[in-house]
Amino acid sequence: MKECYHNIPSPSYVMEETLLRRNLELIRCVSVEADVEIILAFKAFALWKTFPIFREYISGTTASSLSEARLGYEEMGSLTHTYAPVYRPDEMEEILRCSSHITFNSLSQFDHWYPTVRDYAGHSISCGLRLNPEYSEIETDLYNPASPDSRLGVPLADLPDELPVGIEGIHIHSHCEDDSHTFARSLGVIEEKFGRYLERAKWVNFGGGHLMTRKDYDVELLIRLLTDFHHRYPHLRVILEPGSAFAWQTGPLITTILDRVTHGGVTTLMIDASFSCHMPDCLEMPYQPVIRGASMVQDEEHAYGPYRVGGNSCLSGDVMGDWYLDHEPVVGERLIFEDMIHYTTVKTTMFNGISHPSIYLLHSDGTPELLRAYGYEDYKTRMD
Structure with missing residues (x-):
């Protein structure tokens, strides 16, 4: 990272x-x-x-x-x-x-x-x-x-x-x-x-x-x-x-693993973002997102897994997987989804009252500038 x-x-x-x-x-x-x-x-x-x-x-x-x-x-x-x-x-x-x-x-x-x-x-x-x-x-x-x-x-x-x-x-x-x-x-x-x-x-x-x-x-x-x-x-x-x-390829979506849930032999990494709300094209289109440092194929470099990734909405299908990592993932570490600038911010929803991720511009000198943060008022005023 x-x-x-x-x-x-x-x-x-x-x-x-x-x-x-x-x-x-x-x-x-x-x-x-x-x-x-x-x-x-x-x-x-x-x-x-x-x-x-x-x-x-x-x-x-x-x-x-x-x-x-x-x-x-x-x-x-x-x-x-x-x-x-x-x-x-x-x-x-x-x-x-x-x-x-x-x-x-x-x-x-x-x-x-x-x-x-x-x-x-x-x-x-x-x-x-x-x-x-x-x-x-x-x-x-x-x-x-x-x-x-x-x-x-x-x-x-x-x-x-x-x-x-x-x-x-x-x-x-x-x-x-x-x-x-x-x-x-x-x-x-x-x-x-x-x-x-x-x-x-x-x-x-x-x-x-x-x-x-x-x-x-x-x-x-x-x-x-x-x-x-x-x-x-x-x-x-x-x-x-x-x-x-x-x-195209101008920046990622940064997320964090908040929980690990294992049921029916499947371990799901629960993150603080949603595929349905924040990455809708990943569910609509026949392709998978790319997670930095992960692979959808198990090999010598990516020997841990598979892990499913789950979003934080209550939609049952708000999941994307399955992934292999080069280490055992833990709660609190970040998952970075590559190439998440186009067709994301323009299509996000506040389903479930889930806030949009913040939007940052990372300047050429490495300085991050907050362009927009979202909260309760943004959700409430949508239905004002």
């Missing part, structure tokens, strides 16, 4: 500035070399107290709700690219105030709202339409936005011969933590299906899921794909809006 972690209480999310800047440098490099705009998607990461760091590298954000649009406009300091599956009438005026782009999920939504957007007096807003390419290599249905029966986006069969007057951009999202080879294949499908619409649009947004900061990601291929696309469609402004790529 890093020595600087000893001064951080448990449970806490810890974002490391050095790791964040590493990701931001790479993303800015792709943006410059490929001549594309890469904007931050709040659905994966929205720690606005870190935005001063982000503003050194990017200027744009993408929102899918009024609250996200306000966050981008008021805290990042720029108008947002906004897309929502459906827009609420009581929120639209405020969304327009915060947005430079409004993308519609259906032709009926566009027809309903276009006069409002066109006549908005505050500033110019560009309208887009989300399309469904009906092609995706995402294996988990819960995260697949491009299935033929998806409610997200308009499939080719439902499109008119020409884009409706007022539609300037095309939005297509069909990836989830994918590599550039997958993007190459989906790009071929997109051009084959929607080429004539790309010819007449002003911008195209290829959505999120481009995990360019992952260690084995072929960044050079991504740059080549985008550069070649520019040559074929020189009139198009190209936008990517990853979320996970910004916060």
Whole structure:
């Protein structure tokens, strides 16, 4: 465990500035070399107290709700690219105030709202339409936005011969933590299906899921794909809006073992955090988290176990296992869950009245800064 972690209480999310800047440098490099705009998607990461760091590298954000649009406009300091599956009438005026782009999920939504957007007096807003390419290599249905029966986006069969007057951009999202080879294949499908619409649009947004900061990601291929696309469609402004790529591998969740419970031959290490409340993707997605110093395979280095890890909510399924360690774990020691910054703080709940872990920013000089701590009032005021 890093020595600087000893001064951080448990449970806490810890974002490391050095790791964040590493990701931001790479993303800015792709943006410059490929001549594309890469904007931050709040659905994966929205720690606005870190935005001063982000503003050194990017200027744009993408929102899918009024609250996200306000966050981008008021805290990042720029108008947002906004897309929502459906827009609420009581929120639209405020969304327009915060947005430079409004993308519609259906032709009926566009027809309903276009006069409002066109006549908005505050500033110019560009309208887009989300399309469904009906092609995706995402294996988990819960995260697949491009299935033929998806409610997200308009499939080719439902499109008119020409884009409706007022539609300037095309939005297509069909990836989830994918590599550039997958993007190459989906790009071929997109051009084959929607080429004539790309010819007449002003911008195209290829959505999120481009995990360019992952260690084995072929960044050079991504740059080549985008550069070649520019040559074929020189009139198009190209936008990517990853979320996970910004916060990927930027810090852990620190927890503490509070008890050991053995029943039916299974020993469970009870921690002061919850998978259900604080690490929901670990239950939703078909992958296990990574615990520092532990393995899911018994070997010479990890000879103790197996141990199941249990969360502190009363949900029966709030468990994750089974793990082997290099020592006999004891009450009071810490378990560190790696890569717990993206899709955690934005999805946490206070089920059972369990408080969120604190959030820390670990500065490059090793100094921890508390960004947020939670308590009873946060739980109570949720239902105020």
